[in-house]
Amino acid sequence: MKNKLTNHIKTKIGKFQVIHSPSRNFIWYKNAKTAGTSMYRGVILNEIDDVLAYKRNPKEFDEWWDKLTDEKINNCFTFTFVRNPFDRALSAFSHIILEEVLQSHYDTGLPHKSGGRGLLNFDQVYMIFSLFINRILQTYDINKKSVHWMPQHFFVECEGESIVDFVGRYEDLKIDWKYVANKLQISEELPFWPSSNTQKEVEGKGHGHIHGLGYSFGDPVTREQLQKLHWSRYYIDDKLINIVLEVYRKDIDIFGYDYVERQLRPFLSNINK
Numbered sequence: 001m002k003n004k005l006t007n008h009i010k011t012k013i014g015k016f017q018v019i020h021s022p023s024r025n026f027i028w029y030k031n032a033k034t035a036g037t038s039m040y041r042g043v044i045l046n047e048i049d050d051v052l053a054y055k056r057n058p059k060e061f062d063e064w065w066d067k068l069t070d071e072k073i074n075n076c077f078t079f080t081f082v083r084n085p086f087d088r089a090l091s092a093f094s095h096i097i098l099e100e101v102l103q104s105h106y107d108t109g110l111p112h113k114s115g116g117r118g119l120l121n122f123d124q125v126y127m128i129f130s131l132f133i134n135r136i137l138q139t140y141d142i143n144k145k146s147v148h149w150m151p152q153h154f155f156v157e158c159e160g161e162s163i164v165d166f167v168g169r170y171e172d173l174k175i176d177w178k179y180v181a182n183k184l185q186i187s188e189e190l191p192f193w194p195s196s197n198t199q200k201e202v203e204g205k206g207h208g209h210i211h212g213l214g215y216s217f218g219d220p221v222t223r224e225q226l227q228k229l230h231w232s233r234y235y236i237d238d239k240l241i242n243i244v245l246e247v248y249r250k251d252i253d254i255f256g257y258d259y260v261e262r263q264l265r266p267f268l269s270n271i272n273k
Helices: 004-013 036-047 058-066 070-074 085-108 122-136 145-149 170-184 238-247 249-255 258-271
Strands: 018-021 026-029 077-082 119-121 166-169 209-211
Touching (some): 004 070, 036 170, 077 170, 085 122, 085 238, 085 258, 122 238, 166 170
Antiparallel strands (some): 018 026
């Protein structure tokens, strides 16, 4: 098929997940929940003048997008970043689902037995997370917010063939970003850049508190604080683990995240004793 790679990018990845710079000659397949906001807003936009991204400059992007060919793609440095699917699914849930729930819960002023307003406890958060895994995780649209939990193998291969020059890992972010930064001739220092409102402190609002995690009503709280619990603490039954394994089996196999399952199984056996 002529321009098979181009067709794959347009139908399986989508224009919202593609970043290009003519001057630096790169194409970045921006996989969600892999520190992409820090890379994009923290460094790339500050240091590269001709960045093409659909959300930023749709007309210019579409002109480039419509003329894209396999030859043009292969002449660019292409890269993406991936992340442990269990950790990434939790991050997507926190960003897209929990953030809205926390804000709504505070806005409605629902009372809590502790006497505080707008408090949630971890059992409630876990219940919402379980619903997300059971009912939502298996559906996604590359043109909507659900891209945050789409399978990651689309970013790296097409019909079994690699489509990128470099695959960085969220778990090795500093090292792998340094490699990309050197290729793009930009800063190796990657600043933290919040991707949502709940990662920013909200003074005096009791904004989206999680009761039982050591936070008091009225103190500023961030999503970053809510994620201090290790991601594995959210996978405390076999059903949730098996759903993630089923949805992301190809990701786990391709990127070598099978060790994560081995880490979770003993944890489960200890809980269920």
